[in-house]
Structures are given as C-alpha cells and as structure tokens.
Amino acid sequence: MPIWIYILSSVIKSALVLFILLTAVAYTVWLERKVVGHMQNRWGPTRVGPFGLLQPAADGIKFLFKEDLTPPHVYKPLFLAAPLIAVIFALTSIAVIPFGNSIRLFGYDIPLQIADVNTGLLLILGITSIGVYGVALAGWSSNNKYSLLGGLRASAQMVSYEISLGLSLVGVLILSGSLSLREIVDAQGGHFWGFIPHWNIFTQPIGFFCYLMAAYAETNRIPFDLPEAETELVAGYHTEYSAMKFAMFFMAEYANMITVACLATLLFFGGWHGPIFGPILLQDLLPVFWFAAKIFVFLFVYIWVRGTLPRFRYDQLMAFGWKFLLPLALVNLIATAIAVAW
Amino acid sequence: MVPLSYYLVLSGILFACGVAGFLIKRNIITIFMSIELMLNGVNLSFVAFAAHWHALAGQVFVFFVMVVAAAEAAVGLAIIIAVYRTRETLNVDQVNLLKL
C-alpha cells in the first residue's frame, strides 16, 4: 500500500484505540464501583444517569475543574513529570496489542493493530518495566514520608514481580516459538480433538497462574496494593496528588489493568479466536467481540478479587514473590522446556 | 546509511562523558551511574562493530556486558548502602579514609 495510506491508517487506528481505551478505563471504574457495591450490599453509583452510567463523565469533569494545587516543598519537575510518565507508558503499551485479524477496507486489508512489532511482547514488558518510574518518582518527589514509602514499596514490588511475570510468559513463548503477539495468537487457532480450543491456558495453567499473580502485583491491585495501602500510608505514592494529576495515576492504573487483561487474553486465551458465523461483516467483527468479551471477563475477575481478598503484609508480599512465585515459574518453565524437547 | 565511524564517535563521546563524570562528580551514586554510562558507550560500539563485521558475537558480548553491569550494580549499590550506614555521607571526597 502507499506510504500515506499506511500513515493515515495508523493515525486513525491510534485515535480510535485511544478513545476506546479511555472509555474503557472510565467504564471499568464504573463497573468496579458497581460490582464492589453489590458485593458489599450497596448500590454503587446510581444517581448520575441510569444505573449511574454517566458517573465516569461526572468524575472526569470534576477532575478537570478541581483546583490543581501543587504542595510546597515538593520537587517540582519530577512532581509534574511523574503522572505523565505513568499515564504515557500505560497508554503506550496498548499500541502493540492486536485486537483481531486484518479487515479489508477500500481494497486494503488493514491489521487491527497499531504497530505490528515482531518482538511486541518484549516491548510491552519493557514499557511496563519503565512504568515503574511514574510511581517511584511520584512517591519520592512529593517529599512526604507516606509517599516515599509508597514509592519505595511500589518500585521494589514491581521490580520483584517483573521477574515472575517474564518467566511465566516464557513457557508460552516456548510453545509458540515467537515474540510477535499476532503469531502467538495464530499459534492458538484450532482445537484439540474437535471441541477443546487450542488455547495456552490448557497447556500452561501454572504459567497462567504465575502470570495472573505477577500481573496483579505489577498493577498494584489488591491483594498487592501495598504502595497505596490507605490504612498504613494515607494514599501511598499519590497522597500529595489531586485533580488531573491524580486522575492520570488513576487512568494509568486502569489502563495497565486493561493491558494486562489484553496480554492474558492474547497469550493464554487464544486472543480473538472464537466461533465465527453469520454474514461477512459480522464475521469480520466477531473476533473483536470475542476479544473484548475475554478482556471483560478478566476485568471482572480483577474487581471480583478486589472485592474478596484482604491485603497482604509487605513481607508476605515479598516472600510470596521470591519464595513461591519465582520458583514456581521456574519449575513451570523447565517442565515446559522438557515437554517441548520431547 | 550511516558510516560506522559515526557510531564509534558517538560511543566514544559517551564513554568520555562517563569518565568525565567519574572525575568531576562527588556523589558516589552519580559516579556509579557514569560507570554505567561508559558501559553503554562500549555496548554501542560493540553492536556497531557487530553490524559492520556481520558477527552476531558482538551482540552476545553486549548481553554479557549487561549481565555483568547488572551484577555490578547490585553489589555496588549494596556497598554504597553499607558505606552510607558507616559514613553518613555519599560524598566521595569525604569518604577518603581507607579504613574506618
């Protein structure tokens, strides 16, 4: 295709994806409040719009119009930079995520993916690993002991669980023999003897478990949300933040959740694979639907876990990461390698 | 197409900056960072040469350098922490007693 079409399509896809993502973030928040509310015998947001569906918009407006105050004694440049770093890297990592096969528009078949990097997985890992800086710097720059502790915890925890995360993925990589997400998904097409889908979750249950745990820790979600443990450190690393900056951290967290969900779907649940039927257009859109559905499931699980589990102690967190999760991932890796070698 | 010498010059400058940082910075952590900077400069020349001579060994070397750098960072920062515990300072100019 000509270069301009390539660029044009990229721009359009980027805008589209960004819009969808932000919306998703917003409604994930709404969903969380609703679900947790019901779990706790509450209604959750109801006032703004039917079922409080407009609540996210209200929140956004509120964030936007709140006074953006910067406390004295903070280290300004980094205090300002930290939320940007967090949100930017959170949003960037979505760029390499494929939502489905390519679709034909105007005679060109356009891949449903912003950038098809053949080491996409590594890229995502790298971006998430850089995302740590957002939290850490926020905690340090806001010159407040709670924030600092939060930042320290965040950086330590993220760096620790990154290892388990990477190792838990290696099993999948061995099976699919590629780092390109698209190829990984393609490798999961088809079924075992007819009816069981050829998904990695069935061959890599331990790997999936490790991934899930590590991902929860990476995203600082319950039960691993030590960096913002409100009972100990007022609000952790974003204690000093308010208004839009706080919103950025918020968005970053949920965007990361979505990225994780996408990765889980792609790596373990066969991505957009699913029953295809109906007319051409439907056939083109169904994969995206399946993909979204799977992501929704994961988000729900996130919320569910939050509603259910208590918070770890920090030493328990570290012990779990280093003494249980990492060895488990290693065992899984070795087992997979042996199995493949046969 | 970029001449090889550009890469080499770039890496050389980075390395020189590292050395200079080692020379003029007082903070022990910064000095440590300048060491990492030197290593990065070397890595760049490794990769450039690898591409120039079509020898992947260069990139493998980069891995080893990285691994060593990581290990060094771990031990070095642990040492820095230990030093800070005893001297209460990170300024190398004040850490000039050979034993304490």
Place this chain on the structure above:
Amino acid sequence: MISVHLILFLAFGAVALAGAINLLAQTHPINSALSLIAVMAALAGEYLLLGAEFVAAVQVIVYAGAVMVLFVFTIMLLNAGVEENTKGSKVAIMFGVPGVLIGSLLVAWVVLRHSGTEAVAAGALPGSPKTLGSLLFHEFLLPFEITSILILIAIMGAVVLASKPPTSPAAPTLTEVVD
C-alpha cells in the same frame, strides 16, 4: 530511506548526548539518573536502527527497567540530596580531565582516519532472538554458565553487604540480577 536512517541516528544520538551531558550537568542524583535513563532509551533506539532488536529490548528491560530502577530506589532510600561542591582532589582536575580529553581526541582522530566511510545499513544485522539464543547456548555456553555463577555470587554478596540491620533493603537489589 537513507536519509531517514541518518535522521533517526542523529536524533537518537542527540538525545543520548544531551542525556550524557545532562548527567554531568545536574547536581541532583535523581536528575542524573533520569538523564541516564534517557541515554539508555536513546541507545535502545540506536540498536533498533542497527537491527539488534532483541538487544534493544533487553537494553530497555534490564538497563532502563531494572538497573536504573535500582539506582532510583537507592537514591530514594538514602534520600541523596544535592551534592555539595567539595574540593576533593586536584589530581582529578590536573591530570584526569586533560587525560580524558587527550585520550578521546586521539581515539576520535584514529576512528575518523582509519574507519573510513563504510556505511552500515539500517538493520544491517537482524539479531533475532532465535539466532542470538542459539549462539548464546552453543558457542558461548561456557561464558554463559560462568556468568550465571557470577550472578549467583553477586546475589549473595549483595545480600550480605546490604543486610546489616534486620530491616534489609537488600531484597530489591537482588531483582535485576535475575532478569
């Protein structure tokens, strides 16, 4: 595409240089650390230009993602402030800086004189993970194993060194050693 390649090279190089110089210019270690991260990211870009995509990814993950996080962590832990400007050593100024200048000038001269103008194509040498892996596990197996032993020793050393009091900050120092 030649021009694009050159432009990208110059851009990344400019970032790297700016970062390196900023590393020297800044008086606060955290700023130096961030500028160093910038340098590493830029170098990752250069690696991509050279086709060493895997190296680039590892550069980002290990260096930018782990080693530097460790640095930042240490800075935060020790709450390192702006470095005071002490008159430490005349030697470093009298001999060191001229030495650096002379040495780098000599090297630059040699490089420019002898390396000629052979161009390196963009992605000249695609270092795909597969090939690198096979190389690493076949020809460089022994160094690989030795390195792993080195890492093991480094882990233990870090733990021993940093874990004087019971509240040990050593746990994170282990992390990047492993990835």
Place this chain on the structure above:
Amino acid sequence: MTANLNLWLIPVLPLAGTAINGFLGKKSSRTAVSAVGLFFSGAAFLWALKVAWQASSIDLPYQEFLAHWIRSGAFSVDFAFYLDQLSLIMLLVVTGVGFLIHIYSVGYMWEDPSYYRFFTYLNLFMFFMLTLILANNYLQMFIGWEGVGLVSYLLVGFWFTKDSAASAGKKAFIVNRIGDFGFLIALFLIIQHFGSLNFTQVFDRVHPLAPETAGAGLLTAIALLLMVGAAGKSAQIPLYVWLPDAMEGPTPVSALIHAATMVTAGVYMVSRSHVIFERAPVALTVVAIIGTLTALFAATIGIVQTDIKKVLAYSTISQLGYMFMACGVGAFSAGIFHLMTHAFFKGLLFLAAGSVIHAVGGEQDMRKMGGLKSYIPWTFMTMGIATLAISGIPPFAGFWSKDEILWKAFSSEHGSWIYWLIGLITAFITSFYMFRLLFMTFWGDYRGAQGDDHGHDSHGSSHGHDGHGHGEPHESPMVMLVPLMILALLSVVGGLVGIGDRFDHFLSPVFGTGIAEAAGEAASKATEYILMGISVLVAVLGLLLAYFLYVSRPHLPQRIAASLNGFYETVLHKYYVDEIYAALFVKPLIEGSTQILWQGIDRKVIDDTINNAADGAKHVSDEVRHMQSGNLRSYAGWIAAGAACVIAWMLWLGMGLGAGK
C-alpha cells in the same frame, strides 16, 4: 659375613645413655645418673668383647649395612659399619679404657654441681668415637671426627664459668677446624677422583695406581691433606697448641679424650688410609718428619713444665709424635701397637695425676707437692708402673711398643738412622721428665699448704674439690683406685702381645705383610737387639739423671736453670709458639676482621646498602604516598592519565607498523 654381629648396638648404647642422662639427668639423683652412664658404657664394652669373640670365628673384614644416607646419581653414601682387625683393636681400647674412666669419673666428679652433664658428654663422646672407628666410609668417619671434636670442646669448657676453660675449649675447637678443613678437602678430592667415600671402593680404586715416587701427585695431595686433618686432631706440629690448654678440662676428660682415644683418631685415620699413604712416599716422609719433630719438641717442653697435667699433656704430644713417626716409616702396625699401650699407661698416668690432684685438693703445681708416696701409696704404685712403662723400661708395655717403633724407624726402607737417633733422644728426655714428675710428686717432703687455701684456685669453685678443706693428702676412694689398678695391670702386660711380631701378624690382613715387614726380615736380629739395649740404657740414664737432680741434689735444677737462663726461659714459655701464633695469625685475623670485615664491609658496605635502600624507599614513598590519597576521584584521575598515555603509546606503535608496511 654369615653371622650378624649387630655392630650398630655398640655406638647406639652410649647414645641411649646420653639421651636418658641428658633429658632426665637434671632431675634424677647422682646415683641414678652414674648408674645409667656406667651401664651403657659397660654394655658397649661387653658387646665389643662379644663381637671380638665372634670376630675370631668369622672372616674379617665384616661389613654391616644399616641404611642409605645420600644417593645422588652414581655417588652414594650409606650408614654402614666396617669391622676389621684394626677397628677391632680400636674398639676394644676405646670401650675398655672408656668404661674404666667412666668408673673413675664417678668418684672424681661426685661433688660436681653438673654431674649429669658430665656423664651425658662422656656417653656422647663414646658414641661419636665408636662411630668414627666403625665407619665404613670417610663421611661417616667424618661425623665421628667432628662429633668427638664437639664433645672435646664441651668437656674442655666443662667449667665454662672459668675464663681460661672457656677460651681453651674455643681454642681446641678452632685449631681442630683448621685440621678438619684439610680433611674435608681431601674428602672432596677423593669424591672427585674415585667417585666414592666407601673405604673398600676407594682403596680398590687406589690399589692399581703406582706409587708416586716421582714428585707429588693426586695421591700425595690427598695424603697430605689427610695428614693436616690428623695433625689437627692428634696435636702434631704445627697444630698441637690446643692440647696443653685442653688440660683445663676435668682430669678424666684429659685421660679419656686427650690421652687415650680422641687424639689417637688421627693415627687411626692415617693407618686406615694407609693404602693412599703407601702410594705417596713424599707424604709418608712428611708424616715421619712431623712425627719425629713433634716428639722431640714436645718432650723438651715437657722437661720444664711444673703443672703436673701439662707435663703429661706434652708427653702425650710427644708420644703421638712417636706414633706418626711409625706411620711415616710405613710401620702402621707399630703405630697402632704404641697407640694401644699408650692408651693404657697414659690413661693411667692421667688418672693417677687426677688422683694426686684429688689428694692434695685441686693443687696441680708439682712444686707444691712432694713426699706423697706415704700418703697415697696406691696412687704412687700405679703411677710408678705407668712411669716405668712410658719410659720404656722392660718388661712394661711401653718398652715393647716404643722399641718396635724405633726399630722400624731404623730398619724400614722409608726410615733412616736420623729418625732413630731423634727417637732415642726423645726416649731419654721422656724418661727424664717422667721420673722428674714422679720424684717431685712423691719423694722429698710435702711442700703443699696445710689446710689453708690450696694455692691458686685453678679449678675455682666449680671443681668441687675444695668443698671440704684438705687437712693433709688422703687416698682416693676405691671407685677411683680400681680403674688405676686395672690399667696398671694392663700397662704391665699389655706389651707382651707384641712379642715376636704377633701384633704385626694380627694386623697383617689390614696393612698387608707390607714394606715394614720385609724390611724387618732384611735387617739382622743382632742389630735389633743392640738397638733394644741402647734404648733401655737411655731410659735408665734418664731415670738416674732425674734421681740425681730431684732427689739427691734438689737445689741443682734452679742453678742449672739460672746458668742457661735464656734457653730455659724459652723452653719454659714453650718456645713462645703461642705468642708467635698470636702474632702471626690471631692478631692479624682479629685486626682484619675488625677493620676490614666488620667496620669496612659489614658496616660500610652491607649495612649502609640496606639502610640507604630503606631510606631511599622511605623518601620515595613519602613522595609517592600522596598519590594514594584515598580519594576515589584522584585515583580515577591517575587512571585516566595512564589510559591516555597507553592510548598514545599504542597509536605510536600503530604508526610504526603502518610506516613499516
């Protein structure tokens, strides 16, 4: 060598005694110490007797291998023992006389504060001496050689608190070193040219060589060097000076080491290597001349000595001279014969002298004695016998051996009438001064101080014999007298073994029915008897002269001395030999060492080199130290500068190569 004689026991037994006494003696009682000492030396003696008895039944020489010692290439040395007639005789003499002297020492040293030390040394001496005798190679012999030298040093300086004793010990040691030097060089020559030190091997390789009649050669050199060693050990000119001073040691030591056994080691060594000497006529002549001169020289000094032990010391030297004269004329068996008899009567003389000294309470000056024969009859009798024996009055032992030597000196083809004449004169002088000693000591009336201090405290407090004040001279205890009597008996009958050349025949397997024998047949029996008569006559003349001068006319000697004053003085001062040596060797040595070696080389060269090096290093490091300021950044600065230099250098090299291409 069918039977196993276990020769090794003989040296090892005294060594065990040494160990026990040396380690435990300090704590244990005198009785225990003496019991140990006597037991082990006696056991050695008994074993030696058993060996002698067995040896008659087996064929000698008998060798006994113990262990490998040195094995370097073709050259090897073993710990092994060698027994033939020669070493058998030495064995019996050493163990027998040694044992007797052990017994005697019990009485003599009883009150000495370091009694156990004395017996430790005595046993140690027995060990080394027996090693020397039984060695089957020169190196093992050399061990014994050095060992006896060491023990001699220890025993001469036994009362080391006394200055004269200490210095006498040192003198003995040093003078012996000179001799050992020659001995060692001889050994090196032997190793170089014969590739072995084993007696049998060396002699087998020497045998085919023709005698070096025409001038000097290798064998002559070896023989002369060996003779140097022998002269050192056996106190021959010019190395005899240590022996008179060695009298500072306890009297039993003088008897055992400096009369009976050790000093004869030289003679033993020379006759042991007779094969070499017989092929070096020049060396033989030198030996003979040295022996003869020593005999005469020492005898003349002996005349005027007044210290009873000094007299005996000089007579020992002169008797040793006789032995070397015998060896020099090729009559080794005669030398050994005289060695044996001399061991008997000279040992006896010393012990008797010791008994006399003991009687008069540590007094050694004969002018303070006299008239003792009524006080100490046993000592008098035994000493008289010994005197008759040494003077060569038949039928006592000395007569036979000395007459044998004189006859050989006259008749052997190596000998000449000059040796005989000098030997005869020496014999005359010998009998004169020996009887002088006897008369001055036992005749006349007691000139010693009664009860009060016993003259010069030559033995000081350490002697332990002035512990109880001597009222008047008293006889020694039985433990001291018994050895005297036994030795007296031996001095009477000991010579009879030599009648009719039986001794010669006994030793002939060792020395071969060599030159001396043939010569003996050549000369007629008549001459032999005439010469024999002359020597007896001379001896009697000496006796009469001594009686005339010291008994009937006691004041004559002073007048004679006064009349020929200068000569008398010279002789009294032993011809000023010590002074000459001091002037010639000792003082230049000390001066040289002080001025050149110590002040010059050690202080100026060595010390200054070291010190200056240290100071230089100190100064340099004072400067360089500033480099190591402990400041990290300055280190980095040095590194950077060095790196720049290295880069420049490598570039320069690259230039050179580029230019080269």
